[in-house]
Amino acid sequence: MTLLKPLIQWLHVGSVVLMIGGFFFFRVILMPLANRLPDPAAFITSALRRFSSTVWCALLTILISGLYNFITFFRTARGGAAAEEMSYFSLYILVVGIKLFIVFLIYTLAILLTFPYPVFEIFQKKPAPWLNLTVMLGFIVIFLSAFLRRLA
Numbered sequence: 001m002t003l004l005k006p007l008i009q010w011l012h013v014g015s016v017v018l019m020i021g022g023f024f025f026f027r028v029i030l031m032p033l034a035n036r037l038p039d040p041a042a043f044i045t046s047a048l049r050r051f052s053s054t055v056w057c058a059l060l061t062i063l064i065s066g067l068y069n070f071i072t073f074f075r076t077a078r079g080g081a082a083a084e085e086m087s088y089f090s091l092y093i094l095v096v097g098i099k100l101f102i103v104f105l106i107y108t109l110a111i112l113l114t115f116p117y118p119v120f121e122i123f124q125k126k127p128a129p130w131l132n133l134t135v136m137l138g139f140i141v142i143f144l145s146a147f148l149r150r151l152a
Contacts, residue, residue: 012065019058020138027131052114
């Protein structure tokens with residue numbers, strides 16, 4: 001049981017870094033290179049489709065490990081709640097709520113960018129602003145996670 005928490009934490013953080021880092025690489029490195037090709041839209045769409053399996057595995061891993069971390073935190077907090085810790089607990093809940101909302105936005109953008117459905121083609125043909133937004137939101141989530149780690 002002592003190795004389970006660090007393993008889950010490693011899976012969670014590793015999956016977030018892989019997904020956000022992949023979107024960052026896609027936006028900063030791959031898209032400028034693709035724009036030098038004769039048909040950049042076809043290359044970008046193809047690359048997004050190939051990247052989708054990585055994104056979907058990361059999303060699933062983040063969801064499962066995040067749920068585990070969430071449940072573990074509240075079991076621990078409920079057992080050792082002291083009066084002076086309640087202000088930190090309230091702040092923790094507020095920051096977790098903000099983080100989960102941003103994570104929901106990232107999940108939505110990841111689906112719009114990688115799911116092969118005709119309705120989403122408008123996002124996939126011109127992904128630059130959506131990739132920018134996804135990366136910025138990802139960096140905010142990573143910051144909020146570091147902040148939460150210091151509160152717990």
